[in-house]
Amino acid sequence: MVLKLNKVTKRFGTHTAVDQLSLEIPEKEMFGFLGGNGAGKTTTFRMILGLLDATEGEISWNGETINYNKSHLIGYLPEERGLYPKLTVKEQLIYLGKLRGMHKNDVLTGLKGWLDRFQVPEYLNKKVEELSKGNQQKIQFISAVLHEPKLLILDEPFSGLDPINVEMLKEAVVDLKEQGTSIVFSSHRMEHVEELCEQLCILHKGKQVVQGSLKEIKRSFGKKNLIIHAEFPVEFLADLPGVLHYKKVMEGCELQIDQEAASQEIFQALQGKGFVRKFEIEEPSLNDIFIEKVGASYE
Amino acid sequence: MNKFWIILSHTYMSRVKTKSFVISTVITLLLIVGMANFQSIVDMFADDQADKIAVIDETNELFDPLNQQVENTDENIQLISYEGTVEDGKNAVQDEDYSALLVLNYNDSMLPKASYFANNISEAGKQMTLTQQLQQLKISMATEQSGISEEMLAMINAPVEFQADALDKSAKTDEELNQARGIVYVMLFLLYMSVMLYGQMIATDVATEKSSRVMEILVSSASPVTHMFAKIVGIALLGLTQVILFIGVGYLLISSKKDELTGGFFEIFGIQDTSPTVYLYAILFFILGYLLYATLAAMLGSLVSRVEDVQQLIMPMVFLILIAFFIAMFGIGTPDSALVRISSFIPFFTPMVMFLRVGMLDVPVWEVSLSIGILIASIILLAIIGARVYKGGVLMYGRSSSLKDLKKAIVLSKKE
Numbered sequence: 219m220v221l222k223l224n225k226v227t228k229r230f231g232t233h234t235a236v237d238q239l240s241l242e243i244p245e246k247e248m249f250g251f252l253g254g255n256g257a258g259k260t261t262t263f264r265m266i267l268g269l270l271d272a273t274e275g276e277i278s279w280n281g282e283t284i285n286y287n288k289s290h291l292i293g294y295l296p297e298e299r300g301l302y303p304k305l306t307v308k309e310q311l312i313y314l315g316k317l318r319g320m321h322k323n324d325v326l327t328g329l330k331g332w333l334d335r336f337q338v339p340e341y342l343n344k345k346v347e348e349l350s351k352g353n354q355q356k357i358q359f360i361s362a363v364l365h366e367p368k369l370l371i372l373d374e375p376f377s378g379l380d381p382i383n384v385e386m387l388k389e390a391v392v393d394l395k396e397q398g399t400s401i402v403f404s405s406h407r408m409e410h411v412e413e414l415c416e417q418l419c420i421l422h423k424g425k426q427v428v429q430g431s432l433k434e435i436k437r438s439f440g441k442k443n444l445i446i447h448a449e450f451p452v453e454f455l456a457d458l459p460g461v462l463h464y465k466k467v468m469e470g471c472e473l474q475i476d477q478e479a480a481s482q483e484i485f486q487a488l489q490g491k492g493f494v495r496k497f498e499i500e501e502p503s504l505n506d507i508f509i510e511k512v513g514a515s516y517e
Numbered sequence: 518m519n520k521f522w523i524i525l526s527h528t529y530m531s532r533v534k535t536k537s538f539v540i541s542t543v544i545t546l547l548l549i550v551g552m553a554n555f556q557s558i559v560d561m562f563a564d565d566q567a568d569k570i571a572v573i574d575e576t577n578e579l580f581d582p583l584n585q586q587v588e589n590t591d592e593n594i595q596l597i598s599y600e601g602t603v604e605d606g607k608n609a610v611q612d613e614d615y616s617a618l619l620v621l622n623y624n625d626s627m628l629p630k631a632s633y634f635a636n637n638i639s640e641a642g643k644q645m646t647l648t649q650q651l652q653q654l655k656i657s658m659a660t661e662q663s664g665i666s667e668e669m670l671a672m673i674n675a676p677v678e679f680q681a682d683a684l685d686k687s688a689k690t691d692e693e694l695n696q697a698r699g700i701v702y703v704m705l706f707l708l709y710m711s712v713m714l715y716g717q718m719i720a721t722d723v724a725t726e727k728s729s730r731v732m733e734i735l736v737s738s739a740s741p742v743t744h745m746f747a748k749i750v751g752i753a754l755l756g757l758t759q760v761i762l763f764i765g766v767g768y769l770l771i772s773s774k775k776d777e778l779t780g781g782f783f784e785i786f787g788i789q790d791t792s793p794t795v796y797l798y799a800i801l802f803f804i805l806g807y808l809l810y811a812t813l814a815a816m817l818g819s820l821v822s823r824v825e826d827v828q829q830l831i832m833p834m835v836f837l838i839l840i841a842f843f844i845a846m847f848g849i850g851t852p853d854s855a856l857v858r859i860s861s862f863i864p865f866f867t868p869m870v871m872f873l874r875v876g877m878l879d880v881p882v883w884e885v886s887l888s889i890g891i892l893i894a895s896i897i898l899l900a901i902i903g904a905r906v907y908k909g910g911v912l913m914y915g916r917s918s919s920l921k922d923l924k925k926a927i928v929l930s931k932k933e
Contacts (some may be wrong), residue, residue, distance in 0.1 A: 265736045269912060287521075288737045296737075300730020305531070316523045317738040361734065 220244055221266070221400065228261055228424075235261040237424040238275070243402060243417065248395050251404035252416035252449070252508060257421040259404040260297050263371050266402070267294060277371065284314045290319030291365035297404075298463065299358050303347035307333075307357055310346060318365040324366060328420060336386060352379050359387060363394060363480050370394060372403035374416075376410055388414065390483035408504040412485070418504075420511055427511045436501050444481055447496035448488065458484055467517040520739040528722065528751030528854060533758070542759055546766055553770040568643060571599035571606050571615040577623045579629055579654065586650045594643060607634055619647065627662070628807045629655050656925070681765045696848060697795060697876040703840060704799045704876075705845050705869055707760070711803075712838045714812040715756045717831060719811055721843030723911075724827045727819065730898075741908040745819075749811040756807075798875045798885075802843045805867025809896050810834060816903035819910035820922045845869040851875040862888050864895035902927075 221243040228236040236258040243249045251259045264270040266277055268284050277284065279353065283294070293315035301310055315325035325341045333339045336356045346354055355378065363370060375391070391414065395401055405411055410416055412432065419429040428435055441462065446452060447470040455473060460480025465472045475481060481499050488494055544817050551558065574580040584596045597615070606618040617635035624630045629651055633644060660670050696730050723745075726732045735744055748883055817830045843849055844866055848857035861871040861884075871888045909926035 264912065269733070269736060269908075285742075286738075286740045292737070294734065295738045296730070296733040298730045298733065300733065302726075302731055303729055313523070313527050314734060314738070317520055317735070 220276070221279045221402070223262075223266070224276045226262070226265060226272045226277060228258075228265060228270065229273045236265070236272075236421075239420060239421075239426050240275075240423075241429065243400060244287075245400050246395065246398050248391070248401045248415045249405070249416055249420035250411035251402065251416060252406065252408065252411055252504070253404070254279065254398065254406060254512065256423070258424040259467045260373055260420060261424075262421070263294075263353075263402070263404070266371065267292065274463060278306045289317075290365055291368045293318075293362040293370040293399075294364065295359055295362040295370075295372045295375055299351075299355055301346045301358060303359070304345060306343050306345050306433075307341050307349075308343055308461050310357070311361055313428060314361045315364055315480055318367075322364050328364045328366075329360065332364065335390070336360075345504065352383055355379060356383070356387070359390070363390070363399075366397075366399075368399060370399050370403075372401065374405060375403055376405065376407065384410075408508055415493035420508060423513045428507065436504075439502055439507050439510075440477050441502055441506075441510075442475055442478055442481070442486065443500040444475050445496060445500060445501055446470045446484075446488070446490060446494065446500045448494045450492035452488075455487065457482060460484075474502075524739060524744055524747035525751040525754070526643050526737075527847055530747050531756050532718070533756050538755075542762065545759075545763060548673050550769050550770065567595040568616040569595050569597055569614075570643070570647075571609060571620055572596050572619045572621060573599050573601070573603060573606055574621045576621060576629075581623070582654055582805045583650055586648065586653060591646045594646060605933045610634060610636060617643065628659055669743075694877060699843075700795055700799060701849060701873050701876045704803065704872055705842060708803055708806050708868060709838060711756055711760075711807055712837065714809070714835060714836075715752050716810050716814035718755075718828050719752050719825070720814040720831050721824060722748060722752070723815055723818035723907075724821045724824045727809070727821070727911055728823050733922070736908070741911060742904040745812075745904060745907050746813045749808070749815055753807060753811065761908065793875055798872055798908055801889070802868040802872040805896065806891050809864060809868070809892065809899065810838060811897045812838075812896065812903045816899070816910075819907040820926060841866040841869045843871050848873050849877070862891060864892045865894045868925060 219239075220496060223239055223241040226239045227234065239258075239262060241249075251262070253259050258362035261270065265272050266284065268286070279288070282288075301455050303315075304358065308326070311329050312322055312325050315328075316322070320328075325492065329342070330339065333341060338356065340354060340460070349357065359375065362372070372391070376387060376457060379387065388410070391401060391403075401409075403414075415432060418435070420427045430438075446455070452471050453464075453466075455471060457460060458480075460475050460477065460483065461473050462476055473484070475484070477500065485497065488497070542779075551608060555766055572580055572583075580596070580598055587594055596619070599609070599615075599618070601609075603618070603620055606620075608613075609615050611616045614638075617633060620632040620634075622632075631647070631651055633647065638644065657670065726735065739747075801820055813834050814831060817834060818827060821827055821830050841860075844857065844860050848870060849852065851857065856868055857874065860866040861874050863870075867888045871880075873886065906926045910922070
């Protein structure tokens with residue numbers, strides 16, 4: 219069940235929302251979509267779901283196009299959250315579940331399980347409009363996963379939730395992945411993607427800027443962060459070869475270096491100058507990569 | 518197909534259960550029951566005693582003939598000869614011994630004249646009866662004075678003989694026309710009400726789903742086209758429930774009160790014995806008309822982002838049905854006019870205007886078939902466009918709500 223996007227382009231009139239996007243999302247993995255506002259994440263999801271037709275390129279899932287015959291295999295949490303405000307949680311999910319090919323009884327058993335898991339079993343017969351926004355979001359999440367989809371698309375699943383609920387939802391997402399669901403999700407929160415995804419891509423203005431596994435991306439990025447805490451002035455380090463960026467902090471400095479090897483020369487340079495408390499090479503964070511990649515294309 | 522039924526039954530059930538639906542149905546049923554029992558209700562409040570009117574006859578001749586005539590025409594009025602002065606009579610009326618005082622006299626040409634005194638003269642019915650009867654009396658006296666005989670007078674008063682016969686064998690007879698007129702009226706009002714009521718319901722329903730943003734989940738699990746038509750049919754069934762309920766209750770009431778009602782309203786409207794073809798045409802045009810307008814409503818509803826904007830956007834639809842309605846109303850008097858003939862081929866007017874022609878005239882089969890063909894073709898065309906607009910429209914959120922969005926929605930649903 220591989221989801222493939224082959225040179226997918228979507229134009230709205232003269233505006234290109236998604237430009238030549240090629241992806242391969244393997245089965246049973248979590249795939250992260252990163253991108254700022256208007257990067258084309260939601261448009262891509264809508265094309266995957268068949269809500270919008272791609273202007274060019276093909277999208278296939280397991281070699282077939284996705285259409286409404288497969289909707290029982292697909293779960294979708296849209297970015298704009300919405301449920302029927304006047305219906306109870308139960309009525310709501312029975313209707314949405316049936317539309318995804320479920321039987322009423324399965325909906326009820328599944329729903330009770332999920333409500334217990336999210337510690338809100340009392341919501342079963344409450345109207346959605348009576349629930350807080352965060353809790354509505356939980357219900358919406360349940361509606362996306364209740365039918366045990368093989369492919370789950372989550373558009374900004376954690377936005378607007380408090381940290382406790384974010385953890386709760388993250389655990390649920392990880393569990394689903396372990397049960398064999400392929401999950402695609404978008405976020406502009408780097409730490410979520412860094413924590414959850416093996417594979418990711420960064421979109422910027424519809425263009426794919428980075429794509430691959432998290433480790434590879436970090437490795438191929440090449441640049442590292444170097445943290446030095448010392449009890450003597452370290453400003454001179456800024457002029458050493460291989461140092462790209464110098465940032466002063468209270469106890470010393472944080473450097474960005476062009477490659478790991480550069481750290482050795484810096485290490486040498488520090489010799490005999492005084493007491494060094496900390497000398498640490500750090501992997502670049504996804505945030506660094508994002509800013510670098512997306513920021514660069516602004517220039 | 519399965520999803521079609523799920524959406525349909527959801528649309529139907531969630532509407533049937535709403536308070537507004539239950540209340541409006543109950544109120545309408547009460548109205549029907551009330552209307553059927555109108556006479557009994559009026560009788561209940563009216564006092565059985567006839568209104569006593571004191572009459573001072575200063576001529577000593579007019580009272581008897583007038584009294585006789587009034588007795589024959591209106592049993593609710595009782596004339597009582599009053600011995601006394603006009604002032605006494607007025608006082609008696611003010612004391613409510615009598616409901617009014619009538620003073621009869623002759624004018625200069627020795628013909629009757631009268632003065633009428635009552636505490637208030639707002640109840641025109643009694644005055645009219647009295648005036649009419651007095652007029653009769655005056656006519657007979659005047660003719661007598663000028664020497665015209667009773668027979669002559671009867672001849673003058675007899676209505677002119679006027680027999681209208683259609684030479685065209687297949688044209689409708691006068692009687693048939695009356696009957697047709699009745700069913701055409703009923704059909705026009707029903708279609709008009711349905712489109713206004715249920716068309717609006719569809720547009721509102723779609724807009725509600727859009728504004729609550731549940732739409733995106735819906736259209737990701739079922740195709741927008743399925744969704745749109747399930748909604749249209751669901752609301753149609755809802756309307757059918759209501760109409761059947763009304764007609765059923767109405768029918769029961771009518772059959773239980775058959776004796777009172779025959780010869781009145783129903784004979785005029787010719788509902789008792791109209792030919793079955795007219796009924797078939799009525800059903801056919803009703804269904805097609807509903808489908809056409811419902812598709813339009815769903816399409817327009819999919820364009821707005823907020824329920825508040827529905828009214829504004831369905832205005833064009835309301836105007837169309839209004840125009841159709843007025844042409845049809847005008848056409849009832851002149852079903853053969855060019856305007857009616859031409860507009861019966863314009864799909865938005867066909868359901869009302871062509872039905873009117875079919876009911877009132879003998880329309881060639883090819884004309885009817887052509888208009889039905891055009892109607893069905895435009896329903897299909899509208900459905901195709903509607904589905905496109907719907908597909909794009911339901912994903913389109915913006916503040917504006919105008920027909921310009923139509924183009925935007927189609928662009929959104931296209932490949933580029």
